[in-house]
Amino acid sequence: MLGLGVDQLRADMNQLLALLFHQGVLDDHFLQLQQLQDVTSPNFVYEVVNIYFHESEKLLRNLRVLLMDRDFSDYKKMGIHLNQFMGSSSSIGAKRVRNVCFAFRAVSEQNNRAGCLRALEVLEHEYCYLKNKLHELFHIEQQRVMAAAVRYRIQD
Amino acid sequence: MGMATEAQFHVLAVDDSLIDRKLIERLLKTSSYQVTAVDSVSKALKFLGLLEDDQISPNSPYVSPNHNQEMEVNLIITDYCMPGMTGYDLLKRIKESSSLKNIPVVIMSSENVPSRINRCLDEGAEEFFLKPVQLSDMKRLQPHLWKGKYKEEPHQLQQLQQPHKKRKAIEESLSIERTRARYSGLITKNNILLEQEDGSISFFSHI
Numbered sequence: 001m002l003g004l005g006v007d008q009l010r011a012d013m014n015q016l017l018a019l020l021f022h023q024g025v026l027d028d029h030f031l032q033l034q035q036l037q038d039v040t041s042p043n044f045v046y047e048v049v050n051i052y053f054h055e056s057e058k059l060l061r062n063l064r065v066l067l068m069d070r071d072f073s074d075y076k077k078m079g080i081h082l083n084q085f086m087g088s089s090s091s092i093g094a095k096r097v098r099n100v101c102f103a104f105r106a107v108s109e110q111n112n113r114a115g116c117l118r119a120l121e122v123l124e125h126e127y128c129y130l131k132n133k134l135h136e137l138f139h140i141e142q143q144r145v146m147a148a149a150v151r152y153r154i155q156d
Numbered sequence: 157m158g159m160a161t162e163a164q165f166h167v168l169a170v171d172d173s174l175i176d177r178k179l180i181e182r183l184l185k186t187s188s189y190q191v192t193a194v195d196s197v198s199k200a201l202k203f204l205g206l207l208e209d210d211q212i213s214p215n216s217p218y219v220s221p222n223h224n225q226e227m228e229v230n231l232i233i234t235d236y237c238m239p240g241m242t243g244y245d246l247l248k249r250i251k252e253s254s255s256l257k258n259i260p261v262v263i264m265s266s267e268n269v270p271s272r273i274n275r276c277l278d279e280g281a282e283e284f285f286l287k288p289v290q291l292s293d294m295k296r297l298q299p300h301l302w303k304g305k306y307k308e309e310p311h312q313l314q315q316l317q318q319p320h321k322k323r324k325a326i327e328e329s330l331s332i333e334r335t336r337a338r339y340s341g342l343i344t345k346n347n348i349l350l351e352q353e354d355g356s357i358s359f360f361s362h363i
Contacts, residue, residue, distance in 0.1 A: 029288050036182045036291075044182060051175055083237075087266050088175045091288045 006151060009144040013137060020133055023096070030093030049134055052092050056127060059085045060120075067117055078108045078116070085123075100126050165301045166190040166227055170200045170234035170246065171264070180233065180264075180289060187294040189301075192227070197234070197241035197249075204229065206253060229259055231301050233285075236265040236272065244276060251280045260300035264289055 020026045037044040059081050066072055066081075082105045089098035104119035167189045169180045177193045184191045194200050201207040232250065234243035243263050250256050263276045266287040273284045282300045285293050 032290060036186060041182060048175060048178055051178065087173060090266060091175050091179055
């Protein structure tokens with residue numbers, strides 16, 4: 001019974017991945033992360049994505065703090081944060097977040113504070129969606145690993 | 157007797173982004189390279205023995221190598237855009253150093269700026285990788301690594317690979333009466349390879 005669960009879980013994971021690809025939330029670079037994971041580095045994807053979460057939340061906080069300041073004018077600093085966010089999103093295959101950063105950067109280059117505030121809201125929303133979906137992926141994967149372990153033990 | 161034992165190339169990776177460092181490290185290790193990853197150009201220069209600990213200004217004059225370097229570096233792969241000294245600054249320092257200038261350098265950048273790419277290639281970079289770097293890019297490192305390794309040991313491989321260059325030297329020193337094949341080549345335990353006057357290689361055994 002648990003053995004069947006493994007196949008179902010694998011199907012669930014593939015379905016979620018397919019959806020995220022279809023929505024443009026993830027791209028091929030996320031698949032490459034998975035390709036780089038193997039027996040010598042079994043938690044690679046999880047580790048990298050967690051670093052990404054940690055860094056992204058720091059960047060989002062910095063962006064919000066900058067924009068909440070009514071006397072804000074340091075668009076150059078904002079550009080630096082956005083470049084960093086764009087780079088890391090691109091590296092892990094977070095395509096939609098990366099694209100929002102790109103648009104945000106264009107707005108900030110026009111020194112448009114209101115536009116930046118709107119862009120930040122979109123960015124926070126996209127990031128939130130991505131994080132939830134990636135957590136879902138990891139959860140399914142974790143269940144699959146556990147189910148597979150139990151199945152093999154039963155077979156002993 | 158075999159020539160080289162299986163080589164383990166050592167790559168120095170430089171990137172201020174933690175995620176990109178993790179990625180490049182994994183990409184390189186998957187390709188069977190040894191990796192040292194640092195987060196700044198000044199740390200890279202320190203690792204290479206090109207910097208005293210108290211001299212991290214980009215304008216400091218060239219310092220002769222400390223020979224503190226613990227491991228030989230066969231290739232340097234560096235991000236272009238970094239706070240402080242950039243990958244371009246690192247490239248220049250390497251090429252200006254008599255002890256390190258033969259180490260191949262590869263630049264990575266998330267931005268496709270042709271003038272930037274050309275500037276790096278003109279300064280001596282071997283390749284320019286657009287980020288995010290992919291597994292397929294790792295193959296492009298191999299020829300530079302092999303070239304770099306054998307540049308330091310010219311007596312064996314280069315002579316066999318450049319017969320025309322040698323031939324020119326031979327022709328210049330040959331007198332008209334000289335007919336004997338000039339020795340220049342490789343001796344292994346039982347065999348000898350000779351380069352003839354016309355540049356061809358002859359193989360003799362049990363000499």
